[in-house]
Amino acid sequence: MAQPQAKPASAGQTAPVAQEKKAPATPAAEPSTYAGAEACKTCHAEIYTGWEKSPHWKQTYKEGGIAKHGCEECHGPASSHVADPSDTSKLFLFDKAPTKEINQRCLTCHAGGTQHMNAINSEHTKNGVSCVSCHSPHHAKESEFLLVKAQPELCYTCHLQQKAQFDMPFHHRVNEGLIQCSDCHNVHGTVGPKQVRTSSTQDAVCFKCHIDKQGPFVFEHAPIKVDGCQSCHLTHGGPNPHMLKLSNVNLLCLQCHTTSSFSSAPEAPSFHNQASLFQSCLLCHSQIHGSNFDATFFK
Secondary structure, three states, X not given: OOOOOOOOOOOOOOOOOOOOOOOOOOOOXXXXXXXXXXXXXXXXXXXHHHHHOOHHHHHHOOOOOOOOOOOHHHHOOOHHHHHOOOOOOOOOOOOOOOHHHHHHHHHHHHOOOOOOOOHHHOHHHHOOOOHHHHEOOOOOOEOHHHEOOOOOHHHHOOOHHHHHHOXXXXXXXXXXXXXXXXXXXXXXXXXXXXXXXXXXXXXXXXXXXXXXXXXXXXXXXXXXXXXXXXXXXXXXXXXXXXXXXXXXXXXHHHOOOOOOOOOOOOOOOOOOOOOOXXXXXXXXXXXXXXXXXXOOOOO
């Protein structure tokens, strides 16, 4: 049976508007607030004890420090975690955060000074090495710089090739403790290659120790100023005396002093018979790093 049709609305009357059902608004999550370091100590006593002995405690909690929130200065407000220990959603957890965020968190305080100026562009950062890969705020093995290991063992964790070079017969005495990797390299980044430092005069870092080779000289040996010490020497260690790249000194010199067009260095004189008398360039050219008296480095 056909149903009666609804009457159309007469003039001047409006059709009833269907009411839209609105979903109940979700209450906004309350932001976490600071709970205080003593609340953290209740559960994390071991970590608190390690932190209490570190420079971070002096700067983030002790009277006179640069910050006042203790653990929460690095990990964020922890009131929600204190109320529900299973809730870590509002905390910054270094073991779960990506390298970029970890470094940004550390640089909040450590961005000043000359050591960290290039930290965001360093080779370590580009290769996913974060601050906490080398430093431990809570369980540092070395009180200086809060390192997880002492040098050079810390550096050898990744740089195995360099470890083998320091075991060569002629090497810089890193393993013996005379110098450290960080004496030559700024591990937090430099504008130069290999994160190599410069001397106070912006020359090669080698001149920090080898001052007698620095000059300035009246007659300079061009490779030292153009290519640096590594044009003739291996920087970490090698099988040859003086850490030279080649065992035969003459062959090392002839890499530049040839008749080829690629080098502007003068060629060896025709009377220099390499097979008999003139087998060691340094017997005559003794001041090979530079001279104030002779253009041929005789004295």
